[in-house]
Amino acid sequence: MSxxxxxxxxxxxxxxxxxxxxxxxxxxxxxxxxxxxxxILTGRLAPGxxxxxxELAALLSLSRTPVREATIRLAExxxxxxxxxxGVTVRSLTLNDVRDIxxxxxxxxxxxxxxxxxxxxxxxxxxxxLHMLDRMERLTEAGDIAQWSDMDDDFHSAVAGMCGNGRxxxxxxxxxxxxxxxxxxxxxxxxxxxxxxxxxxxIVEALAAGDPEAARLAQQRHRARADQQQLDLxxxxxxxxxxxx
Amino acid sequence: MSxxxxxxxxxxxxxxxxxxxxxxxxxxxxxxxxxxxxxILTGRLAPGxxxxxxELAALLSLSRTPVREATIRLAExxxxxxxxxxGVTVRSLTLNDVRDIxxxxxxxxxxxxxxxxxxxxxxxxxxxxLHMLDRMERLTEAGDIAQWSDMDDDFHSAVAGMCGNGRxxxxxxxxxxxxxxxxxxxxxxxxxxxxxxxxxxxIVEALAAGDPEAARLAQQRHRARADQQQLDLxxxxxxxxxxxx
DNA sequence: GCGGTCAACAGTGTATACATTAACCGTGAT
DNA sequence: ATCACGGTTAATGTATACACTGTTGACCGC
Numbered sequence: 001m002s003x004x005x006x007x008x009x010x011x012x013x014x015x016x017x018x019x020x021x022x023x024x025x026x027x028x029x030x031x032x033x034x035x036x037x038x039x040i041l042t043g044r045l046a047p048g049x050x051x052x053x054x055e056l057a058a059l060l061s062l063s064r065t066p067v068r069e070a071t072i073r074l075a076e077x078x079x080x081x082x083x084x085x086x087g088v089t090v091r092s093l094t095l096n097d098v099r100d101i102x103x104x105x106x107x108x109x110x111x112x113x114x115x116x117x118x119x120x121x122x123x124x125x126x127x128x129x130l131h132m133l134d135r136m137e138r139l140t141e142a143g144d145i146a147q148w149s150d151m152d153d154d155f156h157s158a159v160a161g162m163c164g165n166g167r168x169x170x171x172x173x174x175x176x177x178x179x180x181x182x183x184x185x186x187x188x189x190x191x192x193x194x195x196x197x198x199x200x201x202x203i204v205e206a207l208a209a210g211d212p213e214a215a216r217l218a219q220q221r222h223r224a225r226a227d228q229q230q231l232d233l234x235x236x237x238x239x240x241x242x243x244x245x
Numbered sequence: 246m247s248x249x250x251x252x253x254x255x256x257x258x259x260x261x262x263x264x265x266x267x268x269x270x271x272x273x274x275x276x277x278x279x280x281x282x283x284x285i286l287t288g289r290l291a292p293g294x295x296x297x298x299x300e301l302a303a304l305l306s307l308s309r310t311p312v313r314e315a316t317i318r319l320a321e322x323x324x325x326x327x328x329x330x331x332g333v334t335v336r337s338l339t340l341n342d343v344r345d346i347x348x349x350x351x352x353x354x355x356x357x358x359x360x361x362x363x364x365x366x367x368x369x370x371x372x373x374x375l376h377m378l379d380r381m382e383r384l385t386e387a388g389d390i391a392q393w394s395d396m397d398d399d400f401h402s403a404v405a406g407m408c409g410n411g412r413x414x415x416x417x418x419x420x421x422x423x424x425x426x427x428x429x430x431x432x433x434x435x436x437x438x439x440x441x442x443x444x445x446x447x448i449v450e451a452l453a454a455g456d457p458e459a460a461r462l463a464q465q466r467h468r469a470r471a472d473q474q475q476l477d478l479x480x481x482x483x484x485x486x487x488x489x490x
Numbered sequence: 491g492c493g494g495t496c497a498a499c500a501g502t503g504t505a506t507a508c509a510t511t512a513a514c515c516g517t518g519a520t
Numbered sequence: 521a522t523c524a525c526g527g528t529t530a531a532t533g534t535a536t537a538c539a540c541t542g543t544t545g546a547c548c549g550c
Contacts, residue, residue, distance in 0.1 A: 028533075029533080029534090054502095063535045064536090069313070069314060072314055073317070084503085085543070086543095100411065100412045103356060104413050106356075108349070111351075165348055167349050168345065274503080297530095297532090298531075309506090309532090310505065311505095329531080
């Protein structure tokens with residue numbers, strides 16, 4: 001039951017929360033990549049941290065070769081900067097960086113939602129989404145914003161996962177990773193996400209109705225508002241003296 | 246004179262046509278990357294071509310290390326497949342692949358256009374775009390579809406380059422590369438792009454007016470129609486027995 | 491005291507050597 | 521004849537060695 005189906009599933013999970021699950025058997029270069037990414041996203045490697053290739057290799061108990069290959073990937077994803085002879089530095093994002101990232105991310109997510117609507121929702125999928133919405137509303141009432149935020153990730157991830165476009169999902173993953181840290185930074189500042197819950201319902205309705213235009217509009221408005229809120233909160237947080245996002 | 250300006254220009258060119266200009270002084274890994282990418286996009290390395298790492302290294306007169314680093318990048322961009330112990334293979338795209346790519350690309354481009362409209366067009370920028378439109382219309386009348394197609398690239402590239410979001414431009418570059426080959430394949434099949442020319446004018450008008458919603462709509466319609474046409478032509482071409490896109 | 495030049499060095503970029511592992515082929519049994 | 525098993529081998533994954541180049545700091549001249 002818990003194992004993989006024989007054919008590639010039409011629906012694929014996207015953007016799992018940062019985790020190191022299942023990297024055990026992978027080649028060293030992939031372990032290095034996932035390990036470093038995990039440390040960066042969870043803050044174990046704080047923004048601004050600078051390490052030499054040699055130090056990274058020692059940290060991961062590997063030689064420089066796989067570590068280099070991993071850092072190249074991470075640099076392309078925008079998580080680190082490589083400055084030759086100065087080491088690799090964990091990127092610290094400015095407000096403008098976050099805005100840029102969110103602009104890309106929301107464009108991709110809007111397209112994903114359109115695609116899902118174009119194909120419509122199966123009953124099982126619909127049920128799953130509704131169930132998530134219920135949970136999120138209960139969490140809102142209970143005031144558990146942290147867990148609501150995780151579920152929010154899961155919800156958007158679940159919807160996107162139904163779009164059937166693997167390249168789109170990969171791109172979403174990448175940019176989601178880039179905004180993960182600033183996003184978690186402002187969780188404690190969030191007000192009750194009552195509006196988000198309502199907007200989520202609207203999105204699911206449009207998806208179930210198979211109406212791409214309505215879905216696009218709902219998703220666009222939701223993201224525009226939510227992203228603006230995130231930027232505002234982040235600005236406050238940074239003004240408070242928190243360093244690097 | 247020819248060197249870089251002191252401050253990063255606000256407008257940056259995007260998606261230059263495949264070229265090897267200016268890779269002379271770069272590190273071997275970057276030369277390998279650009280060289281291979283160029284060969285793939287221009288068809289010098291045809292889809293389906295398979296080469297071992299050693300063979301690639303010999304081809305480029307380099308050792309395996311920089312070649313490996315280049316192939317990893319190319320694989321992430323979707324231009325090649327790496328199958329351990331079977332060599333790297335130049336990807337051959339199916340119609341579904343192209344559709345997926347265009348879905349991502351158009352989503353990004355729509356967002357770029359929105360951003361440009363949000364900030365509005367300077368007089369110099371406006372003039373430059375209008376000038377391009379004129380040229381494209383003359384090329385259309387002259388029936389020079391090949392050159393029109395190049396200018397079309399340049400036009401979309403120029404617009405996107407004004408969006409001011411570097412990450413968005415990088416993503417555009419990447420997906421533009423993925424669709425470049427199938428796009429050139431169908432150039433000889435294209436009808437006179439009269440409609441595209443009209444739509445382009447509409448887009449520039451919306452940009453000049455600083456109306457993001459109008460720009461989004463114009464761009465969205467343009468891409469939806471043009472992409473559909475491209476897919477239709479490609480289907481014909483593939484049905485004719487052309488192998489791999 | 492300040493600025494410039496040069497030399498030593500550290501760190502990366504590249505090449506190569508070594509280990510590992512999966513593909514392929516041959517052999518043997520059923 | 522076909523399938524299974526195992527050994528061989530070739531290709532990759534990883535480690536290391538080497539070379540090159542930018543940086544840093546010291547020393548000298550102004």
